[in-house]
Amino acid sequence: MLKGYKAKFDILDSGVTETETWIHVMVDGDYEAAFGITEPFPLYLHFFLQDDKIQLLRLDRIPGGVPTMRAVWAVYANNSRPLSSIRSDVWKVPEVPENWVRVKVAAAALNYHDIFTLRGLGMFGKIKYPIILGNEATGTLEDGTEVVVYPVFGNPDFKGDDTLDPDRHVLGELTQGSLAEYVVVPKRNIVKKPKALTFETASVLGISWLTAYRMLFTRSDLKKGQKMLVQGSSGGVATALIQMGRAAGMTVWCTGRSEEKRALATKLGAHKVFSSGEDLPEKMNAVFDMSGVQTFKHSMESLAPGGTLVCCGMHSGGGFAEVDLMKLFTQGINIHGVYAGNREEFEKLIDFVVEHDIQPHIPVVLPLERAEEGLRMITDGTVQGKVVVRI
Template sequence: MLAAAAVRLDPEDPLAALSVGQQPDPGDLPADWVSVRVRAASLNHHDLFSLRGVGLAADRLPMILGCDAAGVTPEGEDVVVHAVIGDPAAGGGDETLDPRRTLLSELHPGTLAEAVAVPRRNLVLKPPELSFEEAACLPTAWLTAYRMVVSRAGLPAEGGGTLLVQGAGGGVSTAAVLIAKAVGHTVFVTSRDAGKRERAAALGADAVFESGARLPRRVDAVLETVGAATWGHSLRALRPGGRIVVSGATSGPNPPAELNRVFFQQLSVVGSTMGSRDELVDLLALLVRTGIRPPVQQVWPLARARDAFARLAAGDVFGKLVLTP
């Protein structure tokens, strides 16, 4: 079958490690696994990290890339694929807390292919209101944003909180803006790029600012995916007792801790990784109820996966890039 795969690891030039060509079909599967015919799959920075060798060992090559997909089961059901392969019982009902959890494309072949095999419990019915392309954007970036905003930020469930999203443009940050507005919060967004600030405002952000700019007031929570470049600003932006939710550190993972500000202002720093299958179900219901949809910047055929990867690597993205077998 046609697939986009890592065939070697290259920390300096990840696209040189990418192959778009034939890979084996899913073989004999355990009784509780199923092969899904992929109708759409979306890219994430995780795919570039894999090509660089982050989280993917050389002895697992070749590895089909991709975490996100929507497709059709052998029984004809339209489904969304949950990317976290783990045991809910090992995490107290949350598979993301299973110490042996893994994402598709780390241990098991991923979604950038004509078919992907997953445990049957990892399938969620796709609502008819969402296209396959829209649904394929949800399992990683949108689910990560949903958990950060709804489950981890400590904001009022009925809305009315104030949230800062650092770094407009990426899949998680655009999702966070739309989700936070849909559930009734005030949203501030920062970016170094004027065009991305304009697009964040068009998504519904209440105010947009250059990176590091002084905000009109302190916020209840900050969503932090940038890391070292924005960490100090995130701490200064919080009201006393506020909370930073961290799910990434694209500019560097070890910023100065500024512990004096953390303890004096009684701030909380909370980690967040992906989301559970149950949260994916809730996220789909939120999209159906509110009408918000993932911004899809461009759709390519799977055969042109290299073009999509090149655009992702260049950073010229606002929203999601989708491949269709």
């Protein structure tokens, strides 16, 4: 990597310790096509001299004597083989900007958004690599206070619904993420963790569960006892919708691609389950669609007059879904898109989970060093519910 690619090196500093010599350089070159690296990057060359010859040359981004932490990051974008860019190693402990705080991470949940980052798909801006993965976090402040991170960042001067802030983005997208021993976030993104929630439970609420909460309670206009259809039964948003819908008194129907996934939906509280794409015996007051193109038509066909379709993903692929315009306007169908939620909804979500003693479905808890296994489960579709990384 250091040879070729029209590489250029500017020596910034150097030093000698009792055990090694180090040289700090800034590297620039044509690395975007091969590695997704678009900016010049710092590098430290550590080596030992013996008989005036370099021994044990080591390349690192961190100088000797600097506090480090364990972290998992994406070193570049790779759309075809996203997991190939994952690295698990040491990282410099982040400094704390003004009006930000450092959180010692106890647990962080994995999301499909991490796969988007590995593929180079930024939701609200171009991703700069390397970047630590992780969109959700819970942990402790320096004074020991247990907290949950509200993951939607934006312009601190913006007034109104956070989800409409044109500068918004989520943790781990334009800032370093939470798959590390420490993460720094704005003070206004800190929420005190209730004692009733474990770190693992709290860690899943920021993206999937917050998205599900906004879909269900803000956008669907559902009333207690009305019918709702969840397209899918095993993903993080789907399991959250099933559990919260049942707790809120809705009649919850669900689709699933396999008997195993449909059985999980029943276990989590779904009243009826169906195969994917199956014609339903009744029309729904609201349909929640996380898949996108493959399920969108079925979602529209499943709605009763005046019903609402709420979408939050494109797990079955991007592109454009066809809309039955005749049904849209003659039957008064509502269509909404949701991406995470605002701070008020996040606080209400936490209260709702505590009040109803909901235990989010978390079948897999891994140490940080095995985060890649969890991300592979997500890309392969072999996990049901949420994967949590304990740090």
